[in-house]
Amino acid sequence: MVRVSTVQELATALRSGDRAALARAITLVESQRAADVPIAEALLQELLPHSGGAMRVGITGAPGVGKSTLIEALGLRLCAAGRHVAVLAVDPSSAVTGGSILGDKTRMTDLSRHPHAFIRPSPGGSTLGGVAARTREALLLCEAAGFDTVLVETIGTGQSEVAVAGMVDFFLLLLSPAAGDELQGIKRGVMELADGVLVHKADGDLAPAADRAAQQCLLAMRVLHGGEAEPPPVWIGSSVTGRGLDELWDTIAARLQAARASGALASRRARQAGDWLEQTVRERLLTEFLADAEVAAAMTRAKAEVAAGTRLPGAAARTLLAMRRS
Ligand SMILES: Nc1nc2c(ncn2[C@@H]2O[C@H](COP(=O)(O)OP(=O)(O)OP(=O)(O)O)[C@@H](O)[C@H]2O)c(=O)[nH]1
Ligand SMILES: [Mg+2]
Incomplete structure (x- = not known):
């Protein structure tokens, strides 16, 4: 090309x-x-x-919780304050369907027109690992192009959250006002990954429910992060009215500033790069291994045997791995 x-x-x-x-x-x-x-x-x-010069913020939450709307509202504020904002997405459904959350559902029309903003839909691809890897590289390119803020949106589906948390400096979880009732249903792993939680859509009729949800979330975060000096903050906000958005961003910016000064940010990024290397090696080994037609055929047979219960997965894996060419 x-x-x-x-x-x-x-x-x-x-x-x-x-x-x-x-x-x-x-x-x-x-x-x-x-x-x-x-x-x-x-x-x-x-x-x-x-590269490396941007504040990298990941935003996750259930479908429809308002991630794209928040990104547009925040992005416009940041652009107005003179920042250059790039928006990327990791969408596991795009790995399967070739669709894209940013492209199809929410176009962030106003932000996309802003001269200081750059919006890139989720890349297509056959694996989440591949999609996430390319998003991470796109993030580096945006930084090299001078963007000082990169916002990464992802749908809350476990695996993609781990991938995005592994490429950002701050990972924000969005909850709906109904989350108080549903908090039990929210994956503990996601709460653990979050550096902060925003109870979103706290406007109109939903405002009282949002307050209750935030209280419950605060309790949950205290339990999860009991021993920590600075447990992840919980905010209440609305992208429609703008409530809480300045406070949200100011706190994130202050935390990142402190992390930069203390060296915590550098070690977080170093750890992320190491993890990424390891993951890439794993993924490439697997891809190369399965690219061999004989191996792929043997894998198909082994899967059928394992599914039928005639062979144990461990034993089948050993036979398959013995086919590796040295
Ligand atoms: N009341 C209220 N509605 C909101 C707010 N933010 C977003 N919405 C609405 O919630 C719906 C979903 O918003 P999106 O921003 O597309 O949500 P999303 O989380 O990006 O959705 P997916 O990308 O599909 O996962 C839209 O109808 C928005 O208008 C808010 O602060 N308050
Ligand atoms: Mg969206």
Whole structure:
């Protein structure tokens, strides 16, 4: 797609703030064509020293809780305050259907028109790992292009949350005002991953329920983070009225500022990069292993045997792994 000799040109254009170059660069890292992979890697390597400058904030929550609406409301405020905001998405459903939360459902019309904003729908792909990896690389590209704020939206489905929590500096969970009743049903793992919780849609008739939900959430967070000096904050807010949004962002910004000063942010990012490396190795090993036609056929047979209960998964896995070529 892009000639090797143009990596330098593309990097230069991207760093100068050229949107088309950024979009092209992201398309390049999203490309699954074998020929594009080394070029994408060269580009990322070239731009790596210029990445890392953004506040990276992940936003998760059940479908319809208002993630996109919040991102648009926050994004517009941040742009008005002079920040440059990039919005990315990790959508596990797009891995299956090729659809995209940002593209199809919520277009963030006002934010997308703002000259200081850049919105990129979730990449397609066959695995969540692949989609998340490309989003992470897109995040680095946005930073190299000068965006000082990157917001990553993901639907709350467990795995994608772990992936997004692993690429951001602050992971925000959105709850609906009804969450007080449903708190039991919210996966404990998600509450544990969250660096903060916003009880959203606290407006109109929903406001009293939001207050109750926030109280219950506060209790739950205290239990989960009992020993910590600074347990994750719980906010109440509305993207429709704007209630609580300034406070939300100011607290996140202050926490990140403190984490930067103390070195906690650098160690969080270092740990994330290490985890990412390990995960990438796992995923590539598996992909390469299964790319062998004999192995794939044996895997299909083994799955049938395991499903039928005629073989144990452990034994079948051992036989399969013995097929590895050295
Ligand atoms: N009352 C109220 N409604 C809101 C608020 N924020 C969003 N909504 C509404 O909630 C619905 C879903 O909003 P989205 O922003 O698309 O929610 P989402 O979490 O991004 O949804 P998915 O991407 O599909 O998971 C829309 O009808 C919004 O208008 C809010 O603060 N108050
Ligand atoms: Mg959305």
